[in-house]
Amino acid sequence: MTVDLETKSRVDCLLTDSAMFIDRDELSAWLDCFEDDSRYVVIPRENRARDYPVALIHCDNKARLHDRVTCLRHANKFNPHFDRHILSTARILSLEDGVAAVESNFMIVQTTKTGESKLFCAGCYEDRINVTSPRARFRERIVVLDTFSIPTLLATPI
Amino acid sequence: MADLDAAWPRNDYSRVRYDLFHDSDVFEREQDRIFRGPVWSVLGLETEIPNPGDFRVTAVGTTPVVFNRDQSGAVHAFVNRCAHRGAELVREPYGNCKDHTCIYHAWCYTLQGDLIGVPFQRGANGRGGMPPDFDLREHGLQKLRVAVWKGVVFGTFTEATEPLPTYLGPLMIEHIGELVDRPVKILGYQRQRVFANWKLYLENVRDGYHASLLHEFNRTFGLSRLTQISGGHMDDRHRHSLLFQYAGSDDDQAARQAYARDRVQRGEYMTLKDTAIVRYVKEHPHGITTRIISVFPNAVFHQIYNCLGLRTIRPIDPGQFEIVFILFGYEDDDEAMTGHRVNQANMVGPSGLISMEDGEALELVQRATAPDRDAYGMYEMGGTGTIRNLDTRVNEVPIRGFWSYYSELMGIEPAGAVR
Numbered sequence A: 001m002t003v004d005l006e007t008k009s010r011v012d013c014l015l016t017d018s019a020m021f022i023d024r025d026e027l028s029a030w031l032d033c034f035e036d037d038s039r040y041v042v043i044p045r046e047n048r049a050r051d052y053p054v055a056l057i058h059c060d061n062k063a064r065l066h067d068r069v070t071c072l073r074h075a076n077k078f079n080p081h082f083d084r085h086i087l088s089t090a091r092i093l094s095l096e097d098g099v100a101a102v103e104s105n106f107m108i109v110q111t112t113k114t115g116e117s118k119l120f121c122a123g124c125y126e127d128r129i130n131v132t133s134p135r136a137r138f139r140e141r142i143v144v145l146d147t148f149s150i151p152t153l154l155a156t157p158i
Numbered sequence B: 001m002a003d004l005d006a007a008w009p010r011n012d013y014s015r016v017r018y019d020l021f022h023d024s025d026v027f028e029r030e031q032d033r034i035f036r037g038p039v040w041s042v043l044g045l046e047t048e049i050p051n052p053g054d055f056r057v058t059a060v061g062t063t064p065v066v067f068n069r070d071q072s073g074a075v076h077a078f079v080n081r082c083a084h085r086g087a088e089l090v091r092e093p094y095g096n097c098k099d100h101t102c103i104y105h106a107w108c109y110t111l112q113g114d115l116i117g118v119p120f121q122r123g124a125n126g127r128g129g130m131p132p133d134f135d136l137r138e139h140g141l142q143k144l145r146v147a148v149w150k151g152v153v154f155g156t157f158t159e160a161t162e163p164l165p166t167y168l169g170p171l172m173i174e175h176i177g178e179l180v181d182r183p184v185k186i187l188g189y190q191r192q193r194v195f196a197n198w199k200l201y202l203e204n205v206r207d208g209y210h211a212s213l214l215h216e217f218n219r220t221f222g223l224s225r226l227t228q229i230s231g232g233h234m235d236d237r238h239r240h241s242l243l244f245q246y247a248g249s250d251d252d253q254a255a256r257q258a259y260a261r262d263r264v265q266r267g268e269y270m271t272l273k274d275t276a277i278v279r280y281v282k283e284h285p286h287g288i289t290t291r292i293i294s295v296f297p298n299a300v301f302h303q304i305y306n307c308l309g310l311r312t313i314r315p316i317d318p319g320q321f322e323i324v325f326i327l328f329g330y331e332d333d334d335e336a337m338t339g340h341r342v343n344q345a346n347m348v349g350p351s352g353l354i355s356m357e358d359g360e361a362l363e364l365v366q367r368a369t370a371p372d373r374d375a376y377g378m379y380e381m382g383g384t385g386t387i388r389n390l391d392t393r394v395n396e397v398p399i400r401g402f403w404s405y406y407s408e409l410m411g412i413e414p415a416g417a418v419r
C-alpha cells in the first residue's frame, strides 16, 4: 500500500538501524529497537508453513529477549564471527492505529575471524512496527528462516 | 584406508583414534555394517503421518528413506529410490498422496512399496516395451522392516535384527516409555547441520561430564551440575545410554563454590528477568528433571525440564551430519503448558541456550584432529577397564560403551575387548 513519506522513512530507518546494530555487535542498541511490550521470534519456514509454534529463538516478551542477549553476552560460547545483513526494500502491507505491517527480505553473510565469508542464511522479516513517534520501534518481529537447516549454529540474533 | 588394527591401543576403548572421525572407508563401512546392519533406526513418530497416504522423508545413515501410512492404517518404509533407473521418488519432505509416482518415467508404486504401473510396458503400436517375462512383482521399492512402539516408528534393513523390545531393552523401554506414555502432539522441528563426524555427536549425548562445563546456562541455573544426584546408565550391550539428573538435589552455594574452586566459573553468574524458562513442572513418575536417552545408532530422546524431543542423526559424509529435532508435547496439554514447552524449546537445537555450544565444540574437534589422524583422544573420566553404570556425571564410561558396541558391529574389536 502507499503511505506518506514520513511513515515510509520511519520504517526504513528502523529496518536499517536494527540490522546495523547487530552487524556492529551493539546488541543493547538493538534491544532498544523493540517496544517494552513486544515479541521477537526466529522460526523455521517449515514450522511457519505448518503452524507449528516451536521456533529457534522464541521471545514472547521483552524480558525474554533481554535474557537472550544476556545469555549470549555472558553464558553462551559460539563460533566467533562477523555478520553482514543485506536487506531488501520494505513492503508496507497495512497501517492501522499507528502500527504498520511490513515485510522485507534479508540475507546474512557470515565472516570468520580469519576472513572467510559465506552466505549464512536467507529469509523474510514479518514486522509490526509502531510508527507513531519519530523513532519507530518493533511491536513484533517474526523472522522466517528459509535456511532452516542451520549451518553449525545460530547464536547472534537475525 | 585407516589402519583399523591400530584403532584401539587399549582394549577398554579409553583411547579412540582420530582416524575414525575422518576416514571415508570407515564411513562407507559404517553404512554397511551399522546402518544397514542388525540395528533398529528411528524413522520418526507415528503422529507425523496421522492419515492414510501421509508420508515423510527421512534417512537411515546416508540412505534416503520414506515412511508412510497405507489405507488400512499400517506404516511402511522403503528406500526413496525408483526401482527403474534410480531416481529419487518422493520429492517433498512430507505430504499426502494416493501412490508414489516417479517423475522420470512415471513408474508407479503403492503405499506398500509395490510396483503397479510401468507406462507402455507392452510397447506402443506393437513395438518396444518390456520383455515378456518382466514381472512387476519383482521390482518393488526396497523395503525396510518396520516396527512401531508407543508411536515411535523404527526401521531395519536386516531380516536378522532381533525383535524391537529385545533390541531396546528394559532401560530404554522404561525411560523412553515414560516420555511417550500418552498421545504426543508435535510442536515443531529444528534442523542443524554440523561440520563434524556424526559419531562426535553420539559421543556428546553420552558425555555427562561436559554438560555443565561447556554449557554455562546449565551450571548457572542448576539444570545440570556435576554436584547433583545424576548418572550414566546403559543397557547390557552398552549400545544405548541414559544420562539423568535431578535438579535441586545439590546445594546451590556449595555447587557454585565447587565450580569456582575448580576454576570453571571465573566470573559472576548471570540472572534472568523472566525465570519461566527454568521452571520445572513435574509430569513424569520418576521426577528426573533432565534425561538424555541415546538409542543406537541414530536417535536421542530428551527431556530437559518440560521440553520434550526426539532427535535423529543423519550422517552426510565423514565431516558432516544433520540433526533433526522434533519437539513435542502431549495431546492433552492445555494452552499454558504448550506455551511453557515452546518457551523451554529455547534451550535446545541450533540456537539452544544449553546446546548451541555443542555445534561449536564438535567442529573444534573435527578441525583440530584432521591433521593428526593417528593420534588418540582420551576417555578416562569415571575410570577405565570394565564398562559399567555409574551414579555420577563425572563420567565418560557411556562413551566407551558406545565404542564397544560400534566396534563389535564394525568387526574391529581389539584382542580381549571389553564389552
Ligand SMILES: [Fe+2]
Binding pocket: B204, B210, B211, B214, B215, B354, B355, B358
Ligand atoms: Fe552438550
